[in-house]
Amino acid sequence: MRQNNSDTQPVAKIQTAETVSTKAKIATKAQVDHEHAEDGDMAVVEKETDSKAVAESDDLLSDYDFYFTQPDISQILENLKKFHAQISPQLENSADKSPGLRAFPSICLIGLGRCGSNIATDVALLVHDARNFYLNEFLKKEELNTKKVNKPSKPSGGWLQRGLKLHSSGTKPVFLIEPLVMLGDLDKDIEGRVRYSSNGRGRLLEEYHKLKIMNFSEVHAGGAGNAPILGQYLAKIILNKDTEHFSNPDWPYIHSYLVDSCGIRANQSRLYFYIFSAGGGTGSGMASEFGLAQQHSYIRKTFDIRPESDLDGQNQSFVFEPIFTSGFCILPTISAHLDMSEALHINAGRLLCKYLAEEWNFSYNPENDNDDTYDVAKRIRPWNAMMLISNDIMSYAEQSNDDTSRYIDVNSMEKYANQYISQQIFNILSAQAVTSDYDENYFRRAGINIGETIRLDANDLFMSLAGPVATAYAESVVPDNAGVVDLVRRNDQGKSGLDIDDLFCRSIDLPHFNAKTQAIEGISLLPVAAQQYRTALGKYRESGFDAEYLKSLCFFNSCSSVVCIVSLPKDYKLSYVDLNKLKTHLNNLFPNTTLKRYALVVGASANLSLTTLIAKSPCMSDDFLTLVVAYIKRCFAKKDYCYSDNLEETILDCIRSPEFDESRIDEMLEEFENPSKILDTNWHAIKPMYEKKYRELIRDSHKFTSINDIRLSRESVKNAIKYLREIYRHRVSKTKMVSLNSYSNDK
Secondary structure (H helix, E strand, C coil): CCCCEEECCCCCCCCHHHHHHHHHHHHHHHHHHHHHCHHHHHHHHHHHHHHHHHHHHHHHHHHHCCCCCCCHHHHHHHHHHHHHHHHHCCCCCCCCCCCCCCCCCEEEEEEEEHHHHHHHHHHHHHHHHHHHHHHHHHHHHHHHCCCCCCEEEEECCHHHHHCCCCCCCCCCCCCCCCCCCEEEEEEECCHHHHHCCCCCCCHHHHHHHCCCECCCCCCECCCCCCCCHHHHHHHHHHHHHCCHHHHCHHHHHHHHHHHCCHHHHHHHHCCCEEEEEECCCCHHHHHHHHHHHHHHHHHHHHHHHCCCHHCCCCCCCCCCCCCCEEEEEEEEECCCCCCCHHHHHHHHHHHHHHHHHHHHHHHHCHHHHCCCCCCCCCCCCCCCCCEECHHHHHHHHHHHCCCCCCCCHHHHHHHHHHHHHHHHHHHHCCCCCHHHCCCCCCHHCCCCHHHHCEEHHHHHHHHHCCEEEEEEEEEEEECCCHHHHHCCCCCCCCEEEECCHHHHHHCCCCEEEECCEEEEEEECCCCHHHHHHHHHHHHHHHCCCHHHCCCCCCHHHHEEEEEEEEECCCCCCCCCCHHHHHHHHHHCCCCCCCCEEEEEECCCCCCCCEEEEEEEEEECCCCHHHHHHHHHHHHCEEEHCCCCCHHHHHHHHHHHCCCCCHHHHHEECEEEEHHHHHCCHHHHHHHHHHHHHHHHHCCCCHHHHHHHCCCCHHHHHHHHHHHHHHHHHHCCCCCCCCHEEEEEEEC
16 A cells, blocks of 8 residues: 655645755756856857757756646637636626736635635625615616615625615715635536525626636546545546546636636736635545645745746746735534534544644754755645635524524524635635735725725735734724814714724623624624623733733734734724724734734725734644644544543643654554545545546556555644744744943943
8 A cells, every 4th residue: 555654745746855956956057057158159058058058947847746737828818818808797888998918906815615615705796886886876767776686695784785885875885805706616506606696696607707617527527525634535537637638618717817827917906715624524635735736836936947048928927926815614512512513623633733733844944054055846735825704603693692592503603704704705805805806997086085094915925924823803983974083073082983992802702792783793703702802801801902802812822923903994093092002902812923014005995894814823733733632633543542531631742842753643543544434434445546647637657646546644744833833932032232332321
């Protein structure tokens, strides 16, 4: 049986250290040949050397490429042109008649699996409804004024109506950007599910051209059986298969957009958000594999320096640009009063453990620092950041005022989770959108001064957000015509109309429903158990927002960076006093952050909203650790440790201890994960079925990968623990004044 223990480096056939070393030798040889050539032969030698170097380089790259990449640049550009024609069809009355490839949206949402595709569809519907309202006013005023505005989807509910003012009279509505939305599932009826579902989704396929479905039914049409390892393996088949041999005619175009062209000038999309459920099989397995394929293609471009002659006629379309990718990971509920399937916990724990191991190798592994042959392409991770939203805490939005928990059905929980995610997506997207993402008449008709907006671009996010990320959110209603005069307006208590202290506290509170704004507020992942956190928050308020009662929690104390997004309605001015209060709260609650970034978005929302993204330290939360340890115990533990508490105590001790004794992990865990512990069936009977499918669909024997090769290993667990140790110990020393002068006041 073929096995591989390098699962923390999931792309086993990318560039190796020898690849980079050989490429360096090729480049050195080209330079030497160039320097020693006679003047008359300079051009010939340079041309021959470049061609030979590139040929050898391409051969070496192809030897270690695991994911398929379209090798023909002109074909990639042609695919992009056709894809853009599908998502942005030219209208007869359109004012833009310019030829050539127009810009892609700067933002793309990829919904994978049932949960991810449902949420992404709801987001597309929300955008579509707001867009229809705008067109109702702008293009077809007389004709459409007599028609009812399409009702929003249930998951967005009153928040959509109140927050975006779709049914408001006398007030201009909020206009939204239109991201590209892509849906994928290992289900042959995903298109039917979207087309014939309720809540108005069905019309999207015809009316919202930026919604595309990735149909993989020819590879597999029966789901992943609630097993992420099967979803991951099927995704490997899809991404390793030559796109030209897919029966789905749209897949080559989608693949060129999503994988082949990421980061190049011809593809202007710079922000990619993967939405999926961690507890399932399809989304949890496919999402990270799709992310790895995109990252592999992106990293590969940094080593692929083509001669200028290769770019003739391409109009510099392959000039490299930075991108930022993030996963929106929906964690399963684990609260005691809900009877949920344990497999959901195990599946989520596998995804989290895998991601931590990959993040450790990419960001912290000290072996990389002293390795002259270090190859970053061997240590890629699927996303720059993974945003965590727990289904479990959404149940608190339905709790009564007396804090008595009650049962909540899965559909209601999903409804609240969908709305919460939609809110976060739009606040994040609006902070990153460029002017080309809006309608060309948007700013003129809305009367918005774009100069007042401080935007976060892909580089800002790339440098600010990494690893696991949690979200804190709250919003407040402001007067419709709130201008500068409102800054001096006072209420009965002598305070300004906006209570920034209360807004910040609500953003980090347990999730709750705001009746005034119809929004779900609170933190997306609880730092500790609900009752403990509720008690700490009570002390925080009673003490006048003294952070001493909260900042000792690892969730806040170990945070390395935060990104704060303030979204303001048009014409509302946030006072410097309130802004300084907000910064003070952030400084007090996150004492060890090395980086704080702020974005101010004007005119993209009807209410004033506050979004705070908390990086890395969410892996210290109780829920996160519980899921990771549950997976390790179920799928790795040796027989003696399967049912005792020794394993949990050992892992926690390994995180806390000054030194990491890896032998303790070796003693308790098997070398590889046992997938049958999730599948609850004979793994050896399932394995050959999927490997046969791989061989039949990809005939190149050199590209074959056994399903055993993607099993996580004991080394993966160790690397995940090393990452947790690194975050647990994160501290910063405050800047101290230093001086070489010896001046004394006594002189």
